[in-house]
Amino acid sequence: MRKLILMTTALLLLPVIASAATFTIDEIIPGEGHEGDCYLRLWRENAKAVDDSGPPSILENSGDGAYFKIDGKVSYLSSIKHAYKDKEIYELYVDTRRGIQVEQKITITRKDLHPDGDTLHLKGTLRVDYKGQSQVLEVGGEDICYSG
Numbered sequence: 001m002r003k004l005i006l007m008t009t010a011l012l013l014l015p016v017i018a019s020a021a022t023f024t025i026d027e028i029i030p031g032e033g034h035e036g037d038c039y040l041r042l043w044r045e046n047a048k049a050v051d052d053s054g055p056p057s058i059l060e061n062s063g064d065g066a067y068f069k070i071d072g073k074v075s076y077l078s079s080i081k082h083a084y085k086d087k088e089i090y091e092l093y094v095d096t097r098r099g100i101q102v103e104q105k106i107t108i109t110r111k112d113l114h115p116d117g118d119t120l121h122l123k124g125t126l127r128v129d130y131k132g133q134s135q136v137l138e139v140g141g142e143d144i145c146y147s148g
Contacts, residue, residue: 023130025058025137026069033060033067033074037117040066042104042126042141058139059102059126066093068102070130075100089122103127106141117146 033041040061047055060067065078077093077100084090087108094101106124120143128135 022133023071023128023135025128025135026072027056027058028060028067028069028074029056032069033057034062036062037147038063038145040122040141040143042106042122042139045123045138045140047140054142055140058137059104059141061091066091066102068093068095068100070098070100070128073098077102089124099131101129103129106139108143117144119144 027043041057042059043055043057049055058069061079065076068075068077075095075098077095079091080094081092082090089104089106089108091104092101093104104124104126106122108120109123110121112119112121122139122141122143124139126137126139128137
């Protein structure tokens with residue numbers, strides 16, 4: 001009887017286990033993403049800084065779109081919707097060729113003013129849809145623009 005209960009429980013959990021996300025969101029290494037003086041970059045909320053540049057990015061916004069790495073391949077995602085209200089920033093990115101959609105919902109948590117450019121500190125979520133699967137990630141980040 002105990003074996004029957006365990007087998008029945010395992011079979012009931014199978015659809016839940018099988019529906020787990022089957023794709024990997026990878027870190028963007030230097031040279032794969034945006035390189036410029038103004039950018040927004042996001043990282044996993046609990047990521048640790050690897051050097052002076054901070055934690056490794058998982059999304060780098062270049063203004064018109066963003067670089068994102070999924071299953072080991074970097075994609076440039078076009079921005080198709082953008083909204084900025086008070087301290088809330090919403091953006092929707094897509095790569096129709098690969099079937100990737102990334103929804104960004106972030107809040108500005110702090111603004112640092114500097115003579116050579118300002119820094120916005122960010123916190124929020126990314127919802128990633130790819131191949132019929134979804135993942136939601138808690139993210140931190142920064143929006144920087146150097147003027148010097």
